[in-house]
Amino acid sequence: MSTVKIAIIGVGDISSIYLENITNMFKEIEVIGVCDLVEEKVRKAIETYKIPKQYYDMDEAMQDPEVDIILNLTRPNEHYEVTKAALKAGKHVYSEKPLAATFEECKELVALAKEKGLMLGGAPDTFMGSGIQTLPSITSTVADL
Ligand SMILES: NC(=O)c1ccc[n+]([C@@H]2O[C@H](COP(=O)([O-])OP(=O)(O)OC[C@H]3O[C@@H](n4cnc5c(N)ncnc54)[C@H](O)[C@@H]3O)[C@@H](O)[C@H]2O)c1
Structure with a gap:
């Protein structure tokens, strides 16, 4: 069976759960390569999960023609640049949250993906995590003013 091929940008703390699940649970997708600014993190991911590139x-x-999807696991302030570069290169993107640091940047990425006919997905915030729990209290405070 042919697989959908993924390259991960940023193999920090959260990457291990992605690598664990993609490697062990999903047969339709495959991580073919990883990249990080820190060489040691790349080595660890490659050795632990037997990643080819x-x-x-x-x-x-x-620029790798084998790659279908860029999985953006960099830090929040880096998401926009990485996702934009990937879309410009013609790759589908799945990004960790938030999609970008500002609403304007998010809208720009969505428009770019549409223009290029590419898929753009983002991880949801943790259900009932601190961000979502804080939102109703801010909203009701503003409504009370
Ligand atoms: N850690 C968690 O428990 C957790 C949980 C949920 C979501 N997240 C989200 O996941 C994302 C990553 O979190 P983390 O904790 O793994 O961060 P992290 O700092 O451990 O890892 C991010 C990695 O991205 C690399 N990186 C940054 N820019 C790069 C570039 N241009 N090219 C290659 N590598 C680059 C960094 O060197 C770093 O190793 C964040 O957006 C965060 O919000 C993290």
């Missing part, structure tokens, strides 16, 4: 920078991953 190391990319020395994110552009190398984005």
Whole structure:
């Protein structure tokens, strides 16, 4: 069976749960390469999960014709640049939350994905986590003013 091929940008703390699940649970998708600014993190991911390719920078991953999806697991203030570069390179993107740091940046990414005919997905915030729990209290405070 042919698989949908993923390159991960950013193999920090959260990447292990993605790598664990993609490797052990989903047969339709496959991580073919990883990239990080920290060489040691790349080595650990490659050795632990038997990943075939190391990319020395994110552009190398984005130019790889084998890659279908860029999985953006960088930090929040880096999401926009990485996702934008991936979409421009013609790759589908799934990003950790938030999609970008501002609403304007999010709208720009959504428009770019539409223009290019690509899929853009984002991880949801933790259900009933602190962010979502704080929102109703802010909303009701504003409504009371
Ligand atoms: N850690 C958690 O429990 C957790 C839970 C839910 C969601 N998240 C989300 O996941 C994302 C990542 O979190 P984390 O805790 O794994 O962060 P982290 O700092 O451990 O890992 C991010 C990695 O991205 C790399 N990186 C940044 N820019 C890069 C680039 N241009 N090219 C290659 N690598 C690059 C960094 O070197 C770093 O190793 C965040 O957006 C966070 O909101 C994290």
